[in-house]
Amino acid sequence: RPLPLPTRSTFFHIAHISAQIHTISFGLQDLMTGGRLVLPNFLSLDTCKELEFVHKSCSVVGYKPHVLSTTLSHLIATNCAELIIPFISIRDSLREVVEDHFGCEFELFVEFTGLISWTQGATIGWHSDSNQPYLRQRHYSAVCYLNNYGEDFEGGLFHFQQGEPHTLVPSVGTVVIYTADEQNIHCVDEVTSGERCTLAMWFTRDHLHNEDARLIKQLSEAFIYCDLLHLLEKGVSSESRYFDKKLQSSSQQQDNGGAMRSTHENYEIKLPANESYSKGINSIKKKASSNEWYNSFYKGVVDIEAVRCNADDKYMNSSALVNTLLPKAASSTMYWFVHDDQSQVAENESSCKNSLAELLERNGDNICELRLACLGFECFQEIECLMPTSCDPAKMSFGGRAEVPSSSNLQDVTLSFNGQIAGRSKLETPLMLQFKEEPIPYVFKSCLHALSVVQYFVWRKSIKLSLDADVSKSSSMTIFERHSDEQPNFQLGELVAQPAKKLCRSSMVLSESYQENIKTWRKIINSGRISHQQSADLAFLDKLEFVSFIQQWEDYIFDLWKMLLYSLPYWKASSCIFHVKS
Ligand SMILES: O=C(O)CCC(=O)C(=O)O
Numbered sequence: 001r002p003l004p005l006p007t008r009s010t011f012f013h014i015a016h017i018s019a020q021i022h023t024i025s026f027g028l029q030d031l032m033t034g035g036r037l038v039l040p041n042f043l044s045l046d047t048c049k050e051l052e053f054v055h056k057s058c059s060v061v062g063y064k065p066h067v068l069s070t071t072l073s074h075l076i077a078t079n080c081a082e083l084i085i086p087f088i089s090i091r092d093s094l095r096e097v098v099e100d101h102f103g104c105e106f107e108l109f110v111e112f113t114g115l116i117s118w119t120q121g122a123t124i125g126w127h128s129d130s131n132q133p134y135l136r137q138r139h140y141s142a143v144c145y146l147n148n149y150g151e152d153f154e155g156g157l158f159h160f161q162q163g164e165p166h167t168l169v170p171s172v173g174t175v176v177i178y179t180a181d182e183q184n185i186h187c188v189d190e191v192t193s194g195e196r197c198t199l200a201m202w203f204t205r206d207h208l209h210n211e212d213a214r215l216i217k218q219l220s221e222a223f224i225y226c227d228l229l230h231l232l233e234k235g236v237s238s239e240s241r242y243f244d245k246k247l248q249s250s251s252q253q254q255d256n257g258g259a260m261r262s263t264h265e266n267y268e269i270k271l272p273a274n275e276s277y278s279k280g281i282n283s284i285k286k287k288a289s290s291n292e293w294y295n296s297f298y299k300g301v302v303d304i305e306a307v308r309c310n311a312d313d314k315y316m317n318s319s320a321l322v323n324t325l326l327p328k329a330a331s332s333t334m335y336w337f338v339h340d341d342q343s344q345v346a347e348n349e350s351s352c353k354n355s356l357a358e359l360l361e362r363n364g365d366n367i368c369e370l371r372l373a374c375l376g377f378e379c380f381q382e383i384e385c386l387m388p389t390s391c392d393p394a395k396m397s398f399g400g401r402a403e404v405p406s407s408s409n410l411q412d413v414t415l416s417f418n419g420q421i422a423g424r425s426k427l428e429t430p431l432m433l434q435f436k437e438e439p440i441p442y443v444f445k446s447c448l449h450a451l452s453v454v455q456y457f458v459w460r461k462s463i464k465l466s467l468d469a470d471v472s473k474s475s476s477m478t479i480f481e482r483h484s485d486e487q488p489n490f491q492l493g494e495l496v497a498q499p500a501k502k503l504c505r506s507s508m509v510l511s512e513s514y515q516e517n518i519k520t521w522r523k524i525i526n527s528g529r530i531s532h533q534q535s536a537d538l539a540f541l542d543k544l545e546f547v548s549f550i551q552q553w554e555d556y557i558f559d560l561w562k563m564l565l566y567s568l569p570y571w572k573a574s575s576c577i578f579h580v581k582s
């Protein structure tokens with residue numbers, strides 16, 4: 001899975017082109033005023049789409065109203081550590097550009113990496129990026145634009161207070177780099193519709209604010225039970241059909257035959273456990289060729305996961321892959337997306353008990369469900385799962401029961417209860433999706449799982465359209481074969497013809513005037529030409545084709561996960577996160 005990794009000479013080339021382009025746009029002779037650098041097409045369209053996929057799958061409510069964010073630390077904390085992989089080459093490249101551009105003889109550290117999106121109403125006045133005591137360590141800023149002004153959102157132009165360029169029109173792939181001090185006071189106009197997505201990074205000379213050190217620590221803790229060699233030693237074997245396909249592709253890739261050594265130019269690493277590690281890799285190769293490795297690897301992880309997870313979780317033991325790699329929810333309040341003119345009031349009130357639930361009923365819903373709804377997907381969950389036992393039943397009210405859709409036994413119930421407790425439950429409860437009144441015959445572990453698959457589908461579909469690539473359709477058969485065993489209904493990760501139990505529509509806030517509300521939300525979080533095209537794509541959604549993307553999503557996540565586990569020892573050894581060539 002090659003990520004674009006421009007060389008130094010490419011950067012100069014890009015800088016040269018960018019100077020030309022911006023001479024046209026701004027009537028400038030020199031782009032470099034005030035140490036600013038604008039690089040159009042720094043990121044490829046596909047890279048931007050991939051980051052957008054990560055953000056739209058995992059974002060939580062940000063640090064201020066109308067803003068959503070996805071930090072690397074959040075990804076690790078929510079069992080999505082593998083999703084930091086798409087960032088790694090970009091971080092390397094950007095750090096290098098910033099070091100080159102500002103002639104840093106010292107090495108810079110990444111202070112922060114995050115995806116940030118601004119929705120309708122978001123704005124920021126004149127400021128410099130180190131203007132608070134707790135931001136003093138920020139020396140350089142880089143903002144990469146992941147989507148387009150005028151297509152994906154309106155408003156949101158970037159201005160420097162003085163000097164040139166005065167105004168930047170965000171366009172997909174462009175990065176702007178500037179010093180974080182008062183030389184570069186800037187602002188962003190209010191976003192008036194749609195969702196403006198960026199990758200924001202800050203760099204520091206202060207090693208105490210090195211984000212890598214914190215992230216590596218967090219990763220090490222997250223993977224404390226996941227030691228590769230330890231798992232290999234366990235050598236658990238099981239039936240292999242599940243991993244046959246992965247195995248073929250991976251045994252081809254793994255033939256790097258030799259010493260474990262980083263090819264990153266700044267780091268010549270000799271791992272402390274170099275010898276035993278390369279022995280381990282050799283044994284991986286051997287085992288891979290006898291179809292054992294992935295099974296043992298997986299079994300190991302799953303066994304440990306099972307111990308770590310609540311033993312009476314009835315959904316735990318169905319599909320190894322699905323259970324191990326699925327997102328886990330952060331605190332439920334981080335998903336409540338409130339949006340109207342009263343959001344400030346909402347913020348103040350949300351500290352009071354119960355008022356949060358009331359506010360949500362008026363103004364918001366969980367961002368995962370909103371995103372699904374805006375793409376035409378509705379969530380259905382078992383009603384018992386939506387009723388937290390710890391919650392006082394007197395505080396819950398159920399009403400507004402509507403007709404049962406004739407094509408299935410999904411039931412339409414309007415739910416209204418304490419947002420906080422129920423919210424968490426909702427985010428961790430298995431669900432089925434319905435698209436245009438058609439139930440999709442698959443049980444997702446949670447809203448976050450469903451959202452990630454749907455966003456993956458949206459991402460890959462748009463690639464397919466733009467490149468006209470032939471995405472294999474055969475995997476829908478594979479997935480049927482894979483789950484052909486006799487399994488009880490409503491098992492996580494299973495394809496089900498008909499759910500055994502009645503499921504309820506779980507959109508609690510939007511049910512009253514569902515379609516009207518969705519229209520408004522679409523304008524807020526998803527508008528413009530691309531999403532129009534996306535809705536058109538989704539309108540042609542064939543549910544079997546969609547199901548085939550579930551397998552592709554698993555393969556994608558699994559590949560990233562392998563890369564993460566492969567890279568982590570290098571990162572630990574060097575205290576630095578960088579792209580490890582395998
Ligand atoms: O998104 C942008 O264009 C800049 C955002 C910004 O100024 C900031 O987050 O400090």
Ligand SMILES: [Fe+2]
Binds near residue numbers: 127128129186
């Ligand atoms: Fe800023």
